[in-house]
Amino acid sequence: MKNVTKTNVAIIGAGPSGLLLGQLLYQNGIDNVILERKSSEYVLSRIRAGVLEHTTVKGLEKACVAERMHREGLVHHGVELVFDHQNVRIDFEKEIGKHVVVYGQTEVTRDLMDARITTGGTTIYEADDVALHDIDTISPYVTYVKNGEQHRLDCDFIAGCDGFHGVSRKSIPADILKTYERIYPFGWLGLLSDTPPISEELIYVKHDNGFALCSQRSTTRSRYYLQVPLSDKVEDWSDERFWQELKNRLPPEMVNKLVTGPSLEKSIAPLRSFVSEPMRYSTLFLAGDAAHIVPPTGAKGLNLAAGDVQCLADAFMDYYKNNSQFGIDSYSERCMKRVWAAERFSWYMTRLLHTFPENDDFDEKMQQAEFNQLKLTSHASKALAENYVGLPY
Ligand code: APR
Ligand code: PHB
Numbered sequence: 520m521k522n523v524t525k526t527n528v529a530i531i532g533a534g535p536s537g538l539l540l541g542q543l544l545y546q547n548g549i550d551n552v553i554l555e556r557k558s559s560e561y562v563l564s565r566i567r568a569g570v571l572e573h574t575t576v577k578g579l580e581k582a583c584v585a586e587r588m589h590r591e592g593l594v595h596h597g598v599e600l601v602f603d604h605q606n607v608r609i610d611f612e613k614e615i616g617k618h619v620v621v622y623g624q625t626e627v628t629r630d631l632m633d634a635r636i637t638t639g640g641t642t643i644y645e646a647d648d649v650a651l652h653d654i655d656t657i658s659p660y661v662t663y664v665k666n667g668e669q670h671r672l673d674c675d676f677i678a679g680c681d682g683f684h685g686v687s688r689k690s691i692p693a694d695i696l697k698t699y700e701r702i703y704p705f706g707w708l709g710l711l712s713d714t715p716p717i718s719e720e721l722i723y724v725k726h727d728n729g730f731a732l733c734s735q736r737s738t739t740r741s742r743y744y745l746q747v748p749l750s751d752k753v754e755d756w757s758d759e760r761f762w763q764e765l766k767n768r769l770p771p772e773m774v775n776k777l778v779t780g781p782s783l784e785k786s787i788a789p790l791r792s793f794v795s796e797p798m799r800y801s802t803l804f805l806a807g808d809a810a811h812i813v814p815p816t817g818a819k820g821l822n823l824a825a826g827d828v829q830c831l832a833d834a835f836m837d838y839y840k841n842n843s844q845f846g847i848d849s850y851s852e853r854c855m856k857r858v859w860a861a862e863r864f865s866w867y868m869t870r871l872l873h874t875f876p877e878n879d880d881f882d883e884k885m886q887q888a889e890f891n892q893l894k895l896t897s898h899a900s901k902a903l904a905e906n907y908v909g910l911p912y
Contacts, residue, residue, distance in 0.1 A: 520669060520670075520671050522668060522669065522670040522671065523670075523671045523672075523673065524552070524670070524671075524672055524673070525672070525673040525674065526550045526551055526552045526641075526672060526673075526674050527544075527549050527550045527551060527674065527675050527676070527835075527839070528540075528544060528549060528550070528551040528552075528674060528675065528676050528677070528678055528835060529551070529552055529554065529659075529660075529661045529672050529674040529676070529677045529678070530551055530552065530553045530554070530677075530678045530680055531553075531554050531649055531651075531661070531677065531678065531679050531680060531681040531685060531686065531687050532553070532554075532555060532556075532679070532680040532681035532682060532685060532687075532807075532809070533553050533555035533559070533562055533632075533642055533644070534562065534628070534680060534681075534682055534807065534808070534824075535624060535627055535628055535631065535807070535821055535824055535825070536680035536806045536807030536808070536809070536824040536825075536827065536828050537553050537555070537678070537680035537681070537807075538553070538628060538631035538632060538635060538642075539578060539579070539582055539584075539631060539824075539825060539828045539829075540678055540680060540806065540828040540831060540832060541553050541631075541635060541640055541642070542582035542583070542584060542631060542634055542635065542638070542640070543578070543581060543582050543828065543829065543832035544832055544835060545635075545638050545640055546581065546582060546583060547832070547835075547836050547839075547840070548839075549835055549836070549839055551640065551678075552641045552642075552643065552672055552674075553635075553640070553641070553642040553643070554643050554646040554649050554661065554663055554672070555642060555643065555644050555645075555646060556645070556646060556647065556649065556681075557644065557645065558644050558645055559632055559642075559644050562628060562632075563625055563628060563629060563632070565624075565625070566623075566624075566625060566709065566711060566742075566784055566786070567623075567624040567625070567815075567820065567821065568624060568734070568815050568818040568820060568821060569621060569622050569623035569624045569625075569626065569627065569736065569818075569821065570595075570619050570620075570621055570721070570818035570821075570822075571588070571592070571619060571620040571621070571622055571627075571821070571822065572619060572822045572825075572908060572909030573617060573618075573619075573908065573909055574822070574825070574826060574829070574909055574911075574912065575821065575822045575825040575826075575909075576588070576620055577829075578825045578826075578828070578829045579627065579630075579825075581829070582631070582634070583634065584627075584630045584631055584633075584634045587626070587630055588620065588622045588626070588627070588630065591622065591626070591737070592620040592621060592622035593620065593621040593622070593735070593737070593738070594618050594619075594620055594621075595611075595618060595619050595620070595621055595719075595720055595721065596610065596611055596612045596618050596720075597609055597610045597611050597612070597720055598611070598720055598721050598722075598723065598907060599718065599720055599721070599722045599723070600722075600723050600724075600725075600872070600890070600893065601722060601723070601724040601725065601769070601770060601773075602725045602872075602887065602890040603725065603726065603727070603887070604726075604770040604771075605890075605894075606770065607890075607893050607894050607900070608720075609893070609900050609903050609904050609907065610900075610904070611904045611907065611908050614897075614900060614901045614904035614905070615901065615904050615905050615908065617904075617908040617909075618908065619907070619908050619909075621721075621734075621735060621736075623736045624821050627821070643663070643665055643670075645665065646663040646664070646665055646670075647663065647664040647665070648662070648663060648664045649661060649662075649663045649681075649686055650662050650663070650686065651677055651679075651686065651687065651690040651803065654677060654690060654800065654801050654802050654803045655800070655801040655802070656801075656802075657802070658673065659674060659675075659676070659677055659801075659802045659803070660672060660673045660674060661674065661677060675802070676802050676803075676804065676835065676847075677802060677803045677804070678804050678806060678828075678831060679803055679804065679805040679806065679809045679810075680806050680807055680809060680824075680828070681809050682807070682808040682809055683793070683808045683809065683812055685809050687803060687805055687809050688795055688805055688809050688810065690800075690803065691800040691803065691805075692800075695797070695800055696795050696796070696797075696800075697795070697796050698793065698794065698795045698796075699792075699793065699794045699795075699796075700791065700792065700793045700794075701791070701792040701793075701866065702789070702790075702791050703789075703790035703791065703792075703814060703869060703873070704748075704749065704875065704876055704877070705729065705746050705747065705748060705749060705790065705873065705876075706746075706747055706748075706749050706751070706787045706788055706789045706790060707730075707732075707744045707745070707746060707747070707787065707788050707790065707815060708744065708745045708746075708747045708751065708753070708756055708761070708785065708786075708787050709742060709743070709744045709784070709785065709786055709787075709788065710742070710743050710744075710758070710761050710782045710784070710785050711736070711740065711741070711742050711782065711783045711784040711785075712740070712741050712743075712779070712780045712781065712782055712783060713739060713740055713780060713783060714739075714740075714741050714778040714779065714780040715738060715739055715741065715778055716733065716734075716735035716738070716741045717733045717741070717769075717773060717776050717777050717778070718733065718773070718776065721733065721734050721735070722769075722773070723816070723868070723872055724768050724769060724872070725871070725872040725873070725874070725886070725890070726767070726768035726874070727874060728764070728767060728768055728874065729745065729746030729747070729768070729873065729874045730744075730745070730746035730768075730816070730872050730873045730874065731743070731744065731745050731746070731765055731768040731769065732744040732816075733765075733769075733773075741778075743761075743765055744815075745761065745764055745765060745768070746873055746874065747787060749789060751787065752787070753785050753786060753787055756785065758779075758781060758782050758785075761782070761785070762777075762779040765777070788815070790814035790815070790816075790869065791812050791814065792812065792813060792814060792862055792865065792866055793811060793812040794810070794811045794858060794859070794862060795810055795811070796851070796855060797851035797852075797855075798810045798827070798850060798851040798854050798855070799847070799850050799851045804831055804834075804847070804850060806824065806827035806828050806831055807823070807824030807827055807828070808820065808824065810827070810854075810858070811823060811858050811862065813861055813862055813865035813866075814865050814866070814868075814869045815865075816865055816868040816869040816872060816873075817861075817864050817865045817868040817869075817906070817907065819861040819864065819865050822861070822909060823857070823858060823861050826854070826857050826912065827854055827858075830846075830850060830853055830854055831850060833846055834846030834847045834849075834850050835847070856912070857910070857912045860906070860910050864906040864907075870886070871886060871889055871890060
């Protein structure tokens with residue numbers, strides 16, 4: 520084959536996982552190439568949560584892409600939960616002296632893409648038919664098609680950062696992988712609008728009609744979500760219907776503060792919990808959504824991805840700089856504890872705040888009692904605060 524190149528780490532996927540890994544490796548002199556199936560514009564058009572934990576902020580700083588985030592990101596010291604029109608504020612500063620930074624995932628991705636251009640890192644967008652070869656040998660390689668031509672990329676390691684539907688996880692033999700999954704019987708309908716947020720903090724709402732979330736991207740851009748049946752289509756939801764239903768689910772004093780406006784984007788996403796173990800098979804390392812999915816209640820997806828790639832970058836540094844296998848050998852085990860903690864928290868928040876079609880009166884009383892714990896015991900609100908801002912690892 521004529522188009523053969525070589526690198527240290529071949530990274531599949533230019534989402535936040537792949538791009539952050541690429542920059543962390545670059546900062547440490549480890550050569551890498553990113554192969555992405557879509558165009559950069561397409562990657563940037565995906566709208567996802569942007570609540571950054573302290574360790575994610577640290578990761579962006581290490582990658583030298585934190586400047587705009589520090590300038591434009593909104594520091595949030597707490598979050599509000601509303602259950603059948605009763606509310607409780609979880610005060611992160613009071614409970615554990617920490618905060619989160621609200622900065623959209625799209626902006627994180629844009630900053631990483633800009634940094635990659637500045638540092639001259641290679642990203643091949645619109646790379647078709649990416650395939651992994653010889654991953655259980657010391658000479659793995661990746662093939663892909665670009666502009667109709669076949670290419671081959673030789674490497675030492677492959678980082679599978681290609682999301683839930685990617686090719687990397689599927690390249691691990693089925694008898695090696697153990698998967699765990701929970702599919703929830705509803706989705707989230709999201710609406711983005713250039714309207715000021717309803718409140719300075721995020722508001723998570725449980726109502727008989729279903730969950731709602733008031734989130735934000737900036738002081739002038741809001742993101743709202745409604746729990747909807749999986750059978751619903753975006754076309755079923757005019758902007759008017761969306762705003763009316765959001766008003767139904769909010770307590771009256773909050774409705775008065777809601778500023779509505781035309782939607783910039785509307786989409787429905789299903790909710791899923793998913794983990795595949797192990798996260799390493801020979802020379803292939805999975806990171807981010809390729810290895811695990813959380814439902815968005817709690818905004819852990821991006822933070823989990825950032826945690827994985829920081830651990831993976833450290834492992835590769837250990838290998839290339841100290842000639843040590845320790846980091847790469849312990850990668851999966853080190854990630855798993857953090858992953859399961861975030862899976863548990865996202866599942867807990869989802870269970871606490873959604874209306875489950877199969878729930879009976881007893882289940883609903885349990886949900887109410889669980890919410891009351893947050894009002895009654897400081898331990899419950901502290902545990903929620905600790906998990907929301909991110910457990911130390
Ligand atoms: N070849 C090359 N690239 C691929 C392939 C493939 N076969 N399959 C998927 N990709 C690309 C996708 O187009 C996407 O750009 O991999 C990228 C994966 O990005 P994400 O799905 O954003 O996953 P990740 O980078 O791990 O980010 C995790 O994103 O989904 C959210 O909630 C999640 O916030 C979390 C974050
Ligand atoms: C978002 O702003 O998109 C968002 C925020 C918090 C969540 C989920 C999504 O828990």
